[in-house]
Amino acid sequence: MRDFAEIAAEVAARKGGAAALERLLAETPSREPAAIAATPDDRILAAMTRRIFNAGFSSKVIDAKWPAFEAAFKGFDPHACAFMTDERFDALLQDGGIVRNGAKIRSVQLNARFLLDLAAEHGSAARFFAAWPDGDYVGLLAVLKDRASHLGGDSGMRFLRAIGKPAFVTTPDVVAALIREGVLTRPPGGKRDLAAVQDAFNHWSAQSGRDLTQISRILAMSVDSGGH
Numbered sequence: 001m002r003d004f005a006e007i008a009a010e011v012a013a014r015k016g017g018a019a020a021l022e023r024l025l026a027e028t029p030s031r032e033p034a035a036i037a038a039t040p041d042d043r044i045l046a047a048m049t050r051r052i053f054n055a056g057f058s059s060k061v062i063d064a065k066w067p068a069f070e071a072a073f074k075g076f077d078p079h080a081c082a083f084m085t086d087e088r089f090d091a092l093l094q095d096g097g098i099v100r101n102g103a104k105i106r107s108v109q110l111n112a113r114f115l116l117d118l119a120a121e122h123g124s125a126a127r128f129f130a131a132w133p134d135g136d137y138v139g140l141l142a143v144l145k146d147r148a149s150h151l152g153g154d155s156g157m158r159f160l161r162a163i164g165k166p167a168f169v170t171t172p173d174v175v176a177a178l179i180r181e182g183v184l185t186r187p188p189g190g191k192r193d194l195a196a197v198q199d200a201f202n203h204w205s206a207q208s209g210r211d212l213t214q215i216s217r218i219l220a221m222s223v224d225s226g227g228h
Contacts, residue, residue, distance in 0.1 A: 001181050004204040004215065011221045024221070030213050031164025037130035041115050044125050044163060045076040048111050051159040052104050052150045061099075068097030073108055078119070081112035103150070110149035117147075126163075134166050134212055135202050138194040161213060168201055168216035177219035 012021040049069065054062050062069075072095050074080040092098065092105050118125035132140045137160075144156040151159055154169065161167040168174065170188055178184045183200040184193060204215050 001183060001200060001203065004208040004210070004218075007177075007181075007222055008208065008210075008218050011218050015221065021218075021221075025214050025217055028161065028213055028217060029164070030166045030211050033130040036164050037124070037127045039126040039163060041078050041119060041125045042076040044129070045078055045081065045108070045112055045115055046070070047162045048148070048151060048159050049073065049076065049108050051155050051162060052107055053099055053101070054158075055150075055155055057099060065098055068095070072098050076108075076112075078112040078115045078125075081108050082116055084109045084112075107149040111151070114148050129160070129163060129165055132165075134205070136198070137167065137201075137212055138191075138198045140165075141194070142191075166211035166213045168197070168212045170197070171220055173220040173223040174216055176223045180223075 008021070012018045015021045015024060050062065050066070053069070070076070072092055089105065089109075093100050093102055098105075115125040118128045122128040122131070129140075140160065141153075141156050144159070145152040148156070154171075157167050157169040161169065175184065175187050178197060178200065179186070181200070183196055186193075188194050188197060201212050201215055205211060208215070210218070
């Protein structure tokens with residue numbers, strides 16, 4: 001693995017200088033743990049749901065329908081969503097204002113229950129996410145895969161980034177950069193590969209002072225096809 005300063009310098013030169021690179025990175029800022037912890041849990045559920053429905057659909061479609069989503073799911077109040085009746089579920093399947101995907105609609109209920117469990121364990125779900133150490137980000141991904149619904153892999157990564165948690169996303173460009181730097185020999189296929197990625201990001205973070213999101217984006221931008 002190269003020193004991360006060398007990788008960042010190459011990207012900065014490609015993007016028009018160090019200041020230009022920092023402006024690009026500022027487009028996806030991470031938030032301080034205290035700010036994440038202060039996020040109402042309904043906004044955590046909303047972020048989960050938006051990420052899940054974005055998968056496989058145009059983001060413009062979801063953006064246009066989002067006010068209808070907020071209304072249909074009662075502002076994503078976790079209690080209201082967790083105890084959704086069968087009649088309410090059937091009504092949502094007929095609601096033309098939202099995307100009528102039964103499995104994804106059901107995921108809102110399941111994720112609301114997950115957030116209520118986290119709130120009972122930690123005071124709020126937001127506090128749980130805020131307190132999780134960045135150095136074990138892949139452990140948090142495992143929690144989402146095991147305990148949440150439709151939030152494995154890329155969806156979980158993008159959800160965490162959406163709430164401001166420092167997060168790497170294993171896009172094709174990031175994977176290509178990791179292979180180039182000798183971290184991986186192939187796209188990550190299991191816990192061992194993700195652990196190697198985590199170790200590399202932890203090393204580069206300690207070396208550069210940058211968080212997981214910034215390192216991820218710089219790696220992506222170091223590949224000719226662009227960033228993420």
